[in-house]
Amino acid sequence: MYRPKAFVETDLAALDALIARDNFVTLVTVRDGEPVVNHLPVLYRREGDAIELRGHWARPNPQATYAGPATLVVHGPHAYVSPSWYPDKEAEARVPTWNYAVAHLRGILETFEDEASLAQLVDDLSRQHEARVGRDWRFESGRDDHRVQLRGIVGFYFRVETTTMKFKLNQNHPAANRLAVADELERQQRDASREIAALMRQRTPTEG
Template sequence: MYLPRAFAEADLASLDALVARDNFATVITVRDEVPTISHLPVLYRRDGDRIEIRGHWARPNPQAKHPGPATLIFHGPHAYVSPSWYTDKEEQARVPTWNYAVAHLRGQLQTFEDTEFLAAVVSDLSVKHEASVGRDWRFEPERADHLSQLRGIVGFRFIADGTVMKWKLSQNHPEANRVAVAAELAAQPRQASREIAALMQARETARD
């Protein structure tokens, strides 16, 4: 990932917040120089610098046969930035850009097919997301029909050994531009634009 120094983010608490916002990951593996890509809900856990991610594929997914090196991407909010919002737009001949937050994690995938691991992943994912939609479906391991469904999936555990995060929030602009852009984004109808504004405003508060 192209990462100018101004946009590099090192605080893993920012990663925690990014995944808490949206725990849907892009999983990339490469076999015979050909990338395979999956998009999956995952379970995230961090203990200090140790990051562990669990999830599962449908068994026919070819990536289920790809233990070993992998990259996971978590996409945060993103928003268009109009050059008309900059206070120095004329003298600096400003151009459009895009602000966003994203994290790339490199590491190793381990695959699992045992019932205990698969049941835990399905159960934990359902507990996490059923509450978010006001429902209460639960995986019931005592039910044969629930257990039989596990034959259709392969689980994984990903242990990160490198994390690169890019928080592109107009840090390369003077304060007047940053404040103006954040204010304009906060007034936009898109939720993601308002989320970027909140990230920018939090950075400005931290600077003070």
């Protein structure tokens, strides 16, 4: 990922926040020289610098037979930035851009298929997401009709070796421009635009 110095983010707390915001990720592997790409919900755990994610594929998914090096993309908010929002737009001949936050995790995939681990994974995922929508569906390991569904999936662990984050938030502009853009983004209807505005304010130095 192209990362000018101004946009490099290294604080793993920023990764925690990205995953907490949206744990639906893009998983990229390579088979026979061709990329294989899937989009999956994952569970995230970090202890210090050690990061592990869990998820699963449908068993017929070709990626479900893969173990080895992989890249996982965590998508953050993003928003268009109009050059008309910059106070110095004329003097500096400003042009349009896009602000965003994203993380690329590189590591090793390991698969698992034992019933106990798959049941725990499905239960953990459902507990997390059912709570978010105000419901209470649970995987019931005592029910044969629930357990049989586990035969249709393959689980994975993704153990992260390197983390690369890019938070492109106009850090290469003077503070006046950054705050003006944040003001405009806060007026937009998109939640992601307002999220970008909040990130920009967090990372814009204040005087005094």
